[in-house]
Amino acid sequence: DVVMTQSPLSLPVTLGQPASISCRSSQSLVHSDGNTYLNWFQQRPGQSPRRLIYKVSNRDSGVPDRFSGSGSGTNFTLKISRVEAEDVGVYYCMQGTHWPPWTFGQGTEVEIK
C-alpha cells in the first residue's frame, strides 16, 4: 500500500499570513495514463470533508484562489496564500493512483495563533 506522510501535523498560523502543508508518498504517484492522482481535502470542525484540489493542482468549483496545490512524483504541497478564520480545520492529502486501497495522509490541523 502507498503510505502518505504529511507534515507538520499541527500548524498554528496568524490570520493573513501564508501556510504550507507537505505531503509525501512512499512511491511515485504518476499513473500509467500520465496523470498524478493526488487530492487535498479540508475538514472544518463538525463538518464532512470536502475536496479542495484534484490531480495535484486543480481547484474544485467554489474553492478560493488562495488555495493552491503543487508538486510531482512523491512530493506535494498545499499552500494557503493568506489564512482566513474559515480555513481552520484539518487538511488531508490522498492518493488515487495505486488502488486499492486509496490512502490518506494522517491529517494536518490548522489553527489560528
Place this chain on the structure above:
Amino acid sequence: EVQLVQSGGGLVQPGGSLRLSCGASGLTFSNQWMHWVRQGPGKGLVWVSNIQSDGSTTSYADSVQGRFTISRDNAKNTLYLQMNSLRAEDTAVYYCLWSFGVWGQGTLVTVSS
C-alpha cells in the same frame, strides 16, 4: 444541487449487522464510482470500499474484507454498505462519496455492548 443523503447508522452489539444507505440527487449517479470512507473517533480518514459505475467490480480495505459488502441500485440512485460481524474497532462516522468530489453528511456507527 448535488447531494448525498445518508441513513442507517446507529448502535449495534459486537457481532451484529447494520446496513447503511446513501441516496444521490442532482448528479448522474450511474456514471461514477462510489466509495465509503470512515473516520474513527478523533481519528483520520480511512478508505473502506469502492464500487464501479455498473456495480460489476468492488474493492475493500483489508480490515473489512469478508465482513462488509458494497452494492448500488442505479435505478434508485442509491448506494449501500452491508456491515456484518461488526467489531468495536468499526465504530466510526461513515461517509459515502461520489468519486471523491461529493461527500455525504456522514452517519455514526457505534459498536458496543
